[in-house]
Structures are given as C-alpha cells and as structure tokens.
Amino acid sequence: MVQKYCSPVRVYKQPFEMVMAAYERRFPTCPLIPVFLGSEILSDVQSEDGAIHTIQRSCKLSVDAPRLLKRSEITPGVEVVYFIQTNTLNWRERTLLIEAHNETFSSRVTVLETCLYSVHPENENWTCFEQSASLDIKSFFGFESTVEKIAMKQYTANIKRGKEIIEYYLSELISEGLTEIPRWTPPPPPPPQTSNLLTTLIPPDLHTDTSTRPGSTDPAEGDKLDAEYIERFLGQLTPMQESCLIQLRASLQQTHRGKIPKDEHILRFLRARDFNVEKARDMLYQSLSWRTEFQVDSILDSWTPPSCLKEYYAGGWHHQDREGRPLYILRLGHMDTKGLVKALGEESLLRHVLSINEEGQRRCEENTKIFGQPITSWTCLVDLEGLNMRHLWRPGVKALLRIIEVVEANYPETLGRLLIVRAPRVFPVLWTLVSPFINENTRQKFLVYSGSNYLGSGGLVDYIHSEIIPDFLGGDCLCEVPEGGQVPKSYYQTEVELEHADHIRLWTDSIYQSAQVSRGAPHEVMMEVVEESSVITWDFDILRGDIVFNIFHSKRTPQPLRKEASPALPELNNVQLIDGSWTLGVDYSMVESPLTCREGESIQGSHITRWPGLYILQWRASGPAPSNANDVIPSLTSSTHTCKLMYYTELLASYDFRGSMTSLESCHSGFSQLSGGTTSSSQSRDSSYISR
Structure with missing residues (x-):
C-alpha cells in the first residue's frame, strides 16, 4: 500500500528572497536537524540570465531504526540512507521547487517528495510553503510493516520542525541586520545588431507571459488550506491528520458534483473513522x-415545528458550556415520547x-468566531427525572434507535459531551437497549449522575458555569426549555394522516396502523408463529369508544375479509379473519382472557406462545360476552357508532426476547408522574398477561 502525505499551505510572513536566504543556511549541514548528517553538491547549473538556478545534492540522513533491523544479516551495518535532492530556483517567478527521492534501497522502497516555495x-x-510525499514499499525482506512505520514516524516528526528552522x-x-534582499532583475539586453520590423511594432510588455508575473494567482490557490486557518478554525492536528483532511477535500473537489461541505464537516467524518481516508470518504x-x-x-x-412539538418536546438551546460549546437541554423524563410519535x-x-x-453546527461556527478558538461540537445536558418503564x-x-442510527451516520463527532443527571433505577435498562447502537467514541463522552450530588465539585460545575445551571436543577438561571408533559390524545393522528402530513419521507414504513371497529365488524390481525415460546407484543390506544381485545390460536387458515368504507360508515376500514362458520374450541381457541378497554386508554402487552401456528389478535366493540366471538354485539351508543384505535404489533423469536425488557409487559400506561391514569386495579387486571 502506498502511504501518502499532503501538507496544508504554511505561510512565512517574509518576502520570498529572505526565505531563500534562510533556506540556504540549511546546507551543507544543519545542526537543528539531527537526522540530516550532511550534503554534497552533485551538479550546479544556472541559466544564462541567472533567472533559473538548479542544484542537485546527495543528502545523507541517519536511520532511527530498531537495533534488530540494523544488525540483521539482511541489512548489516545500515546506519544511514542517501537521498537525491534537486532544487530548481526560479527567481523570475519567485518559486523554489524541491524534488527528492531515495537512492538507498531504491529497488525495494520508493520515497518521493515534492516541496514548493x-x-x-x-x-x-x-x-x-507546501509539500507532498509518497512511500511505496515493494519488498523489504519481511520488514515491510516495520520500515513503513519507521519512515512515516520520522517524516511526520520533522515536518513542522522544518518551518521552525x-x-x-x-x-x-534579521539579527545580523539583513532585513531586505532586492528582487532579481534581468540583466540589460545587449544593443540590437539589426532592426526587426516585427519587434518594433509590438510593445515590449506584450512580449512577457503575463501568466507568470509575480503576484498572479492560480485559480486553484483559493482551494488550498492554510496551516494557520486550520489551527484557528479546526484545532490542533498532527501532520498526518492535516494530510488526511487535504486528501479527502481534494477527492471531493475532483469527484463530487454538488456543494462541497465545510472543512469542519469533513473533519468530523475523518475523526469518526480514525483518519482512515478511504473509510471516511465512503x-x-x-x-x-x-x-x-x-x-x-x-x-x-x-x-x-408543529405547535404540538413546540409545546410538548422538552428540549432547547441554553447558553454554552465552559469550553464555549453550545449547550442543549433535554428533559427526557418529562417528555411523552409515545404521545409525540402518535x-x-x-x-x-x-x-x-x-x-x-x-442548528448545533451553525451555533458552533458562530461560537468559533465569538471565542476565537475552534468549536466543532456541542454539549447536551439530559435530565432524566420522571423516566420510568x-x-x-x-x-x-x-x-x-432509528433516529440514533441516522444521526450517527450523518452527524458524527458533533457531540462533545453528554451530561446525564437524576438518572433513575430504570436507566440501566434503557442504556442496555440503546448503547449497542452508539459509536464507541460517542459512548466515552457520556457522564452519568444518578444521585442528587450533581451540583458541587465533580458535578455539573466542572463543565457548566454555575450561573447558567437551569432553575429546575437547583440553579439560578431561568431556563425557557418547555416542560413537556403528556400529549393529549386529541393530537393523535392515523397513519394515513401522518403520511399526508410528511412532505419528506425519511423512512418508508410507519410504526402505527389505525382501524375502525363497529357493530359486527371486528378488526383482526394474523401472526404466523414458527417456533413455540415466541413472543407476540402489542401496543394500542383507544381513540373512540370501548373495545374488547383478545388473542386466539387458529387451527384453520383464515381467508381475509376486508370490509370497505361505506357512505353510512365512511371511516370503516377493517379486516376480518375469523369466519362466522367457525366454532370456538374446535376451529380456534382463546389463549388469553378477554380484556375490556375503555375510551382514552393505552394498552401494552405481550403473550408467550405455547404452540406454533396461526395466532389472531382481535379488537371488537365492547358488549356482553358472546357465545361465538363473531356474534353480532350491540353497540354501547348507537347502531352507527364506530370505535377507533391505533395499534402496533410485533412478533419476536424466542431468542430475541429479553426478560429485562419490561416494556413488553402488559399495562395501562400512566406516563410517569405526570398522569394519574395508572391505578392498582388496572394493573392487577392485566397481571395474567404479565405472567404468561
């Protein structure tokens, strides 16, 4: 594999002629570069007018190789290596081109370097000043990896040292009194021997190639990165990290047809892939x-954001942390995530x-300018008070998890630190579910405070100024982040409504489906279970009317009967699987006791199957228990009354089930401490579902 290096543009705030005088003092030896043992001039050629001066040198460098490699039978006594360096100094264009290649082991290793002043x-x-280099090790007696590491280590160690020299x-x-060196001027031309009509007619300034005039700029110059710019806006990078940034940036400029992302954005992807250019590029x-x-x-x-989101999404920006990072507050424990999704x-x-x-990336750019230091990430403070099962x-x-997946893939290395306070006992369960989907580099930025000692030394004040700690955490700063709360069911929408509401589809599927249940028209969902002890899970909300929920195991394969909407019942759209001719206990059997659900309730539950086969989940209008599950049931209100629900179901293989994942338990949801909907009677009513 060929190792490459590309430098940013480093700037000397001195004229070219002064820099050349300083450069020449590096030869024939340079005590400031210990590995540079000396040089010998092989050729010295100058143009007739003195504008171009080409010198070829043989340079001797010491090898900082392991003793084992130096004393091996393969490379006995190898203490130095020789490089051939060709310097082309163009006084007219004010450029110095340096090209170097190795002479030692040239048949096995190829080192090429190009520098330009x-x-x-x-x-x-x-x-x-800018430079580029490549290292290609064809073969080296089995020491290819070792030689590659030694060479790149030595090379990068001396890169920034060269600018200092x-x-x-x-x-x-300057200390010697030399502060200015006159620019090169061409010698006066000899007097013309004969008159030439053509040269007489053409003005002298048009004989000059204006593209090479001092001060003209190459269009590509604006696309180069300056070392001082990197340090000011992107932070301290090693020479190889700078090189990776330049290589990836150049690749984008050559192949990407759209808008090139900002340098700090490119750098985040490099950091996320440990500066592996190929992986970061993909x-x-x-x-x-x-x-x-x-x-x-x-x-x-x-x-x-919709009004519901503005009112019930408990998150917002709040000043910045001690390092100048934008600070985002998220009161997750006070947020009705289920209600927001629905x-x-x-x-x-x-x-x-x-x-x-x-918005976080934009704030980082603004804070970089305000605080005069690179700020490329933000801090998130998460309050988990109220978080429960x-x-x-x-x-x-x-x-x-899907949101985390999208964010991890497209916003890597944007989180500088995550501070979690008032973590309850249920937090380890949530962390067990979520942490495998979070990048290892991101997980290392999490700090968790489970108790109440998060304000003193060793707590939030180590990362956030005490005067901006939010009031709800015991600080003195008024925080305008919404408090959240339970989302009223009047905001709930069906999946059809949600489909029309979304203008940009980022996901192709929807979690919830909706159904309408009327007299004699139950809604049924079939699941095929291949393995016993599989887990059927459900979650549904009764938006209108009262409904009876049940689960059956079928011995027959049902033929779905879809009842389409009618003028009398325009919202009716359900699927019926159990045929009216079937006999309960013969063709199908009840595997759970019927559960009566009232309007406005939210139900979650699970059932562990005893046998493989077909299972049917049924929602029907509430009423007296029928002798057959498909008997016509009188409506509680009127013959035209239609019940409405939103539901989600999932079948888990037995090996996917985790007993600690108590979200599978059946219960009437009570949304944390913010709702009084959870009662002991409602929970005991579902105990049979939990135990199965």
Missing part, C-alpha cells in the same frame, strides 16, 4: 447523497432532531 497569492511580501534562520538574518459520500435526497441542507429554512409520526420527530443538529415501550425504543 512560492509567493503568497494575496500578499507578495509573504511566502507560502526556517523561522530560526530568518531571525538570525461514509461522507453516503451522507452527502442522503442530504441531497432528503433536502437536509435547507431544513432550517423549510422546517417549522401525534406527529417518526418523520416529524426525525426532522426535528435533524434541525437541532443543523413507560418510556421503554418497544415502538418508542425502535423509533429512538
């Missing part, structure tokens, strides 16, 4: 395609999370 495109009294010699020249290209497909670049302008849908929640990430219902966890 040139005039700064925007200030002719400054000098730019030039600055040292510049200071030495990840970034996929993300750029995703951003284009779903119009994410314009989300801050196009996305307006009221808004996954797409709306995801778009809101994406808008938060986009009601937050761990499977559809909500699935939605959360």
Whole structure:
C-alpha cells in the first residue's frame, strides 16, 4: 500500500528572497536537524540570465531504526540512507521547487517528495510553503510493516520542525541586520545588431507571459488550506491528520458534483473513522447523497415545528458550556415520547432532531468566531427525572434507535459531551437497549449522575458555569426549555394522516396502523408463529369508544375479509379473519382472557406462545360476552357508532426476547408522574398477561 502525505499551505510572513536566504543556511549541514548528517553538491547549473538556478545534492540522513533491523544479516551495518535532492530556483517567478527521492534501497522502497516555495497569492511580501510525499514499499525482506512505520514516524516528526528552522534562520538574518534582499532583475539586453520590423511594432510588455508575473494567482490557490486557518478554525492536528483532511477535500473537489461541505464537516467524518481516508470518504459520500435526497441542507429554512412539538418536546438551546460549546437541554423524563410519535409520526420527530443538529453546527461556527478558538461540537445536558418503564415501550425504543442510527451516520463527532443527571433505577435498562447502537467514541463522552450530588465539585460545575445551571436543577438561571408533559390524545393522528402530513419521507414504513371497529365488524390481525415460546407484543390506544381485545390460536387458515368504507360508515376500514362458520374450541381457541378497554386508554402487552401456528389478535366493540366471538354485539351508543384505535404489533423469536425488557409487559400506561391514569386495579387486571 502506498502511504501518502499532503501538507496544508504554511505561510512565512517574509518576502520570498529572505526565505531563500534562510533556506540556504540549511546546507551543507544543519545542526537543528539531527537526522540530516550532511550534503554534497552533485551538479550546479544556472541559466544564462541567472533567472533559473538548479542544484542537485546527495543528502545523507541517519536511520532511527530498531537495533534488530540494523544488525540483521539482511541489512548489516545500515546506519544511514542517501537521498537525491534537486532544487530548481526560479527567481523570475519567485518559486523554489524541491524534488527528492531515495537512492538507498531504491529497488525495494520508493520515497518521493515534492516541496514548493512560492509567493503568497494575496500578499507578495509573504511566502507560502507546501509539500507532498509518497512511500511505496515493494519488498523489504519481511520488514515491510516495520520500515513503513519507521519512515512515516520520522517524516511526520520533522515536518513542522522544518518551518521552525526556517523561522530560526530568518531571525538570525534579521539579527545580523539583513532585513531586505532586492528582487532579481534581468540583466540589460545587449544593443540590437539589426532592426526587426516585427519587434518594433509590438510593445515590449506584450512580449512577457503575463501568466507568470509575480503576484498572479492560480485559480486553484483559493482551494488550498492554510496551516494557520486550520489551527484557528479546526484545532490542533498532527501532520498526518492535516494530510488526511487535504486528501479527502481534494477527492471531493475532483469527484463530487454538488456543494462541497465545510472543512469542519469533513473533519468530523475523518475523526469518526480514525483518519482512515478511504473509510471516511465512503461514509461522507453516503451522507452527502442522503442530504441531497432528503433536502437536509435547507431544513432550517423549510422546517417549522408543529405547535404540538413546540409545546410538548422538552428540549432547547441554553447558553454554552465552559469550553464555549453550545449547550442543549433535554428533559427526557418529562417528555411523552409515545404521545409525540402518535401525534406527529417518526418523520416529524426525525426532522426535528435533524434541525437541532443543523442548528448545533451553525451555533458552533458562530461560537468559533465569538471565542476565537475552534468549536466543532456541542454539549447536551439530559435530565432524566420522571423516566420510568413507560418510556421503554418497544415502538418508542425502535423509533429512538432509528433516529440514533441516522444521526450517527450523518452527524458524527458533533457531540462533545453528554451530561446525564437524576438518572433513575430504570436507566440501566434503557442504556442496555440503546448503547449497542452508539459509536464507541460517542459512548466515552457520556457522564452519568444518578444521585442528587450533581451540583458541587465533580458535578455539573466542572463543565457548566454555575450561573447558567437551569432553575429546575437547583440553579439560578431561568431556563425557557418547555416542560413537556403528556400529549393529549386529541393530537393523535392515523397513519394515513401522518403520511399526508410528511412532505419528506425519511423512512418508508410507519410504526402505527389505525382501524375502525363497529357493530359486527371486528378488526383482526394474523401472526404466523414458527417456533413455540415466541413472543407476540402489542401496543394500542383507544381513540373512540370501548373495545374488547383478545388473542386466539387458529387451527384453520383464515381467508381475509376486508370490509370497505361505506357512505353510512365512511371511516370503516377493517379486516376480518375469523369466519362466522367457525366454532370456538374446535376451529380456534382463546389463549388469553378477554380484556375490556375503555375510551382514552393505552394498552401494552405481550403473550408467550405455547404452540406454533396461526395466532389472531382481535379488537371488537365492547358488549356482553358472546357465545361465538363473531356474534353480532350491540353497540354501547348507537347502531352507527364506530370505535377507533391505533395499534402496533410485533412478533419476536424466542431468542430475541429479553426478560429485562419490561416494556413488553402488559399495562395501562400512566406516563410517569405526570398522569394519574395508572391505578392498582388496572394493573392487577392485566397481571395474567404479565405472567404468561
């Protein structure tokens, strides 16, 4: 594999002629570079007018190789290596091109280096320096990996040292009183021997190639990265990290047809892949395609959070932490995630999370300018007071994991630190479910405070100024983040309504389905169980009317009968599987006791199957228990009354079931401490479901 290095542009704030005088002091030896043992001039050629001066040197460098390699029979006594360096100094264009290659072991190892000194495109009294190199080890007696590591280590260790050495010699020249060196001027031309009509007619300035005039700029110059810019806006990077950034950036400029992302955005993907350029490129290209497909670049302008989200999404921006990172507050324990999903849908929640990430990146850029230091990530403070098992219902966890997956793939390394306070006992369960989907680098940024001692030393004040700690955490700063609360069921929408509400489909499927149940028209869902001890799970909300829920095991294969909407019942759209000719106890059997559910209730539950086969989940209008499950049941209100529900079902193989995942338990949801809907009687009524 060929190892490559590309440097950013490093700037000396001295004229080109002064930098050249400092550069020449490096030869024939340079005590400031210990590995540089000396040089010998092989050839010295100068053009007739003195504008171009080419010197070829043989340079001797010491080898900082392991003693085992130096004393091996393969490379006995190898203490130094020789490089051939060719310097082409063009005084007219004010450039110095340095090309070097190895002479030692050239048949087995190829080292190529190119360096260029040139005039700064925007200030002719400054000098730019940039370099590139490649290392290709064809074979080296089985020591290929060792030699590669040694060579790259030595090379990168001396990169920034080279700039310091030039600055040292510049200071030495100035201390000696040399502060200005005249620019090269061509010698006066000899008097013309004969008159030439053509040269007489053409003005002298048109004989000059204007593209090579001092101060002209190459169009590509604006695409190069300056070392000082990197340090100011991106942070301290090692030479190889700088090189990876430049390589990936150049690759994007050559192959990507759309808008090139900002340098800090590219750098995040490199960090996420440990500066592996190939892996970072693949990840970034996929993300750029995703951003284009779903119009994410314009989300801050196009996305307006619905009123329900503004009122019940308990999160918002709040000043910045001690390091200048934007601070985001999330009161997760006070947020009705289930209600938000049912009221808004996954797409709306995801778009809101994406808008938060986009806003976070914008705030990082603003804080970089305000605080005068690179700020590329933000801090998130999560308050878990109120978090309990009601937050761990499977559809909500699935939605959360999918959001994490999208964010991890497209916003890597944007989270600088995650502070979790007032973590309850249920938090380890949630962490067990979520942590496998979070990148290891991200997980290391989590700090959890489970008790109440989060304000003192060793707590939040180590990361957040005490004067901005939110009032609800015991601080003195008024925090305008919404308090959250239970989302009223009047906000709930069917999956059809959610489909029409979403203008950008980021996911193709929907968690919840809706159904309408009227007199004599139950709604039924079939599940085929291949393995005994599989787990059938459900979660549903009764939006209108009272409903009886039941589960059956069928010995016959049903033929679905879909009852379409009618003028009398325009909302009716359900599926009936159990035929009226079937006999309970013969063709199918009841595996759970019927559960009567009242309007407004939320039901979660699970059933562990005893046999393989077909299982049918049924919702029917409430009334007297029939002798046959498909008997006509009188409506509680009128013959035209239609019950309405939203439901989610899932079949888990037995090996996927986790007993600690108590979100599978059947219960009437009571949303944390914010609702009084949970009663001891309602929970005991479902105890048979929990035990099965």
